Amino acid sequence: MKKGAMRVPDNQADGRRRVVIEHVWPQIDCGRFPIKRVVGETVEVEAIVFAEGHDQVACQLSYWRKNETAAKAAPMVPIGNDRWRGEFAVPCVGQYEYTVEGWIDRFTTWRGDLTKRIAAGQDIGVELLIGAQIVEEVAARAVGEDADLLRRFIQRLREEKDDEARKNAAFDSELLNAVQRYPARDLVSRYEKQLSIVVDREKARFSSWYEIFPRSCSPEPGRHGTLGDCEAQLPYIASMGFDVVYLPPIHPIGQTFRKGKNNTVSAQPDDVGSPWAIGSKEGGHTAIHPQLGTMKDFQKFVTSAKGHGLEVALDIAFQCTPDHPYVKQHREWFRTRPDGTIQYAENPPKQYQDIFPLDFETPEWNALWTELRDVVLFWIQQGVRIFRVDNPHTKPFAFWEWLIGGIKKQFPEVIFLAEAFTRPHVMYRLAKVGFSQSYTYFAWRNTKQELTDYFNELTQTEVREYFRPNLWPNTPDILPEFLQVGGRPAFMTRFILAATLGASYGIYGPAYELCENAPYQPGSEEYLNSEKYELKHRDLNAAWSLKEFIARINGIRKQNPALQSNRNLRFHGTDNPSLICYSKATDDFSNIVIVIVNLDSFHGQTGWVDLDLHSLGLEPSRAFEVHDLLGEGRFLWQGARNYVELMPESLPAHILQVRRWVRTEQNFDYYL
């Protein structure tokens, strides 16, 4: 080997940078994707930080809003085994970035060693001079009063009359504090990656959705409902405590190959067609179906909803009927078959002749992307800030990453919900590339084990850093078997689970509160006479309606901050497989909610729950009161094991607010 041929590695421009930083956490796919937070949350970061030898290291978090140059620093503290932890707040929507910096803390090393030397009775004369040298290097970096202060200490370390006085100077906390304000920047190691955070507004985490078909809102049976009719139902929706009203597509519906009632292939002349069959001669994705009303009606609807505390979520379904204007204007965005026809949607052997999928492999993909982005921008201009995206898993991930990233750069408050029911890695990838919330497998998780496993995955693994579940017990496409067979108690049970397991959830109403449960045929999850293909007229005041039950639970969600987050979910044991028990608590334990649900819609169930008291901040030795916010009962509990009794019809669950008993006999409060 030629001498000098080996050069210093590129990643280590100065060989004297001795601190190494590993395993910075959280990071998603090696930092390829951002983590997610909402405003006001903190980001807790851990890292392994160390150097060779005995010297003490120090490290800090460095973070900044994206495109701002001024970084802020947050301290990190050692938590054992070379692991360090720190945190910082993200007060604004938008994007943040962070990394970790570490350096040898020569002063602290020296100070620690000095203590040991003194304890061993060693001479420390030279050591004090070394200390003065170290402080001198710091003083060269310091400014103003700090510089003066440090120079006084240098003098004291060198010139005080006796060892005792010099020792006092060495251990002065004022000196320590001043030194730590000026770490040696030239030898700071910086973690090789900058990690990103997307910060959303609070609704991205905590939201209660209600899906409604405006065309079914007419007060007269058989008449096509309008946006105005839907507006008239806003007070009803608001009274149940929802905060997002989500409308299926409101665009013109195609005629060609229109589907009839119950998804039959040929529609009758009076069939209204599926709202997801978008595009007719009246327009496409930026038009409003004439029978629903005008753009003005829509704007009025948005404003009126706001007045009721409701935000409008619009459906984005990027697909076209054969009648969509794009088909004529941009034939190049569709795939042409060898016989000259346009390729319709298929999942062989299934054929959907009424839908032309957009061809994302078109050479004109760039124009297509731009147009679709502009559709979203159009609705943003109409006041929409929440989009429920239909079947995002049939469009390229790179497209969504580009679209959502770009939109959020200008409108960071926009929320995208991914309606993907597909394989796990695909669902998670959509969340990684930018979707703010995601539909889940909740509809098919029914048993205690299924719910526990799934929600531990969603809330206690890295998934929680980027995937925000939105739990739907039903949708227009999904009437789960549990609801088909379990009657009204099943609708109550599944509602409680959705609304307390998930900080965000939604129902497809009024089918839900009216407990509609007839499937198209046995073994099918489709609704009989599905609203997707026909108008509905319902009695919202039916005696069996769950509207008051729903209002009560939404009220509980609003009053209990613990229920507005998912990271704090903990499962507790029960001795009965039909009883599931979990809790949510705020970080400071000021609000603790324990939920116990009877998963059996047919029988009363009793059993013992086995609480993990530590996770609830409760002491085994002190009694506590639990107040059932649903059933109004109050119980005095102590320790981990406590008895419960739940009846499907009358009380399928406890939603227990924990109240610590702060008084004892010493307060003599019985006499007050």
Place this chain on the structure above:
Amino acid sequence: MKKGAMRVPDNQADGRRRVVIEHVWPQIDCGRFPIKRVVGETVEVEAIVFAEGHDQVACQLSYWRKNETAAKAAPMVPIGNDRWRGEFAVPCVGQYEYTVEGWIDRFTTWRGDLTKRIAAGQDIGVELLIGAQIVEEVAARAVGEDADLLRRFIQRLREEKDDEARKNAAFDSELLNAVQRYPARDLVSRYEKQLSIVVDREKARFSSWYEIFPRSCSPEPGRHGTLGDCEAQLPYIASMGFDVVYLPPIHPIGQTFRKGKNNTVSAQPDDVGSPWAIGSKEGGHTAIHPQLGTMKDFQKFVTSAKGHGLEVALDIAFQCTPDHPYVKQHREWFRTRPDGTIQYAENPPKQYQDIFPLDFETPEWNALWTELRDVVLFWIQQGVRIFRVDNPHTKPFAFWEWLIGGIKKQFPEVIFLAEAFTRPHVMYRLAKVGFSQSYTYFAWRNTKQELTDYFNELTQTEVREYFRPNLWPNTPDILPEFLQVGGRPAFMTRFILAATLGASYGIYGPAYELCENAPYQPGSEEYLNSEKYELKHRDLNAAWSLKEFIARINGIRKQNPALQSNRNLRFHGTDNPSLICYSKATDDFSNIVIVIVNLDSFHGQTGWVDLDLHSLGLEPSRAFEVHDLLGEGRFLWQGARNYVELMPESLPAHILQVRRWVRTEQNFDYYL
């Protein structure tokens, strides 16, 4: 937002690249460090590969020797849940790189859909034309005979008389094979990282080390041994079956502050000093201690060792006595204290006045690094290819990464063993930055639980990809308490554990085979009258020597390939905490070794082992023979639970070679 202001993301130059590749495994710290293999091993790679929608994806491994342009491809196959697996061999020492490539497999998608369409009785006329179109695109990329073949198929798909004949063309495997040879390179997604592999020679994985102080090899008591004396002991070392003979530093030993017997502060005139106190007026790290001999003697020693099947490992201890030539020539490589003296080694309050540590924060660090690299190159030129590095954890990681990386670029066969006994992240980092093997915590892992946990961490987690354990039951610095108290059986037990748990292990001899177990004082792990500070004279033929026992076990290691690897280690249950049971098997189960050790050096122990038969490739229903390679016993076992009886003095362990009984009564072999 201005239209067109959002551009395509940089990482996705063509929006039509639809396949995404995630979680490529193995990778260490996001690909920052290479994984390790030895020649002839395979690299098994897994990845999550998928695209949006229903199209089928395909992927492959792409790999190449570093600095070679021609990449090779290895197939990957789906193993469920979007996970793919493939493997390739690494036949040469040096560095390899690999990544994963994925693409939409239009042809296979079309072919699969066609099957479904035919099954559903759909008209496939246009579909066959679409197939022809797809093949046409492939044909444009194909060359020679393949191009002709593909063109013939295009014609058949379009022009064969009836559907049946065209279907036959569509499903012809010749067509499939030809198409798969020409994936659409323009829309191939490539995983964003290239991952590295360092491929070592076999000894990096499988080695048996023997440490010996040449100065104690003199046949005459009291005379300083020479390299020639040590050479005379090579047949003895070879007879025990070792393949690496490791010498503590052989350089001139300093006089200033030389340590006396038992590490006393002031040496007597006849005290020989510590070999790790390197440097005197006779020279430094590239000189040989005159009392040991000359460079010629050393070269002769290396050659002679080779003749005995032994490779010489040299100690690299980058530290200097006050007498080292560097101190005068390169004072800038040491830290000067305010009183003008050079900073000696300390770990306050401990002081090591006889050692000046090199100052890696010197402004002249670049020259220092280069000089130390040249020391290693010097010994490489003398024929050394294995280095045991003393205290690497007191020199910067960046230094080692640079040094080892550079050396191995020119001499990929060089092996570095890291002698770091320190915190886990530090030890692992040293392995990541390049050390081929590492000392471990083995000396302090004694109980069944401790051994199981630790060796599962080393062999069944990602640690195994970069950290190769070398197990030492003793070293000149470490006489573990287990050996101090357990007598000869403890030495047997710990030897068996080291030699069968680890593909690489070593002992400090002859202290080990002679069962030397007197500590300097109670509670100390230092040897009494440690060889580090004085000459030793021993009777290698003592009756209690373990030399034959060691030879037997080294023989077993050589004859059983299963024991030459660590990835295949599996622990099995026992019903007695003093009995530990584990196995190693080759991938094809042609060699299976089950080891059961009595961890109690004082009592005989009996119990039942509970084998995980699946991990051994054994069927519960078939009997198998186990042959004790240590005790010579043969047992007929069946099923998971089998009885064992082990006595500390006579038979502290079984090393069972599994022999399947391949004959039954149908072979009538009893009559042969």
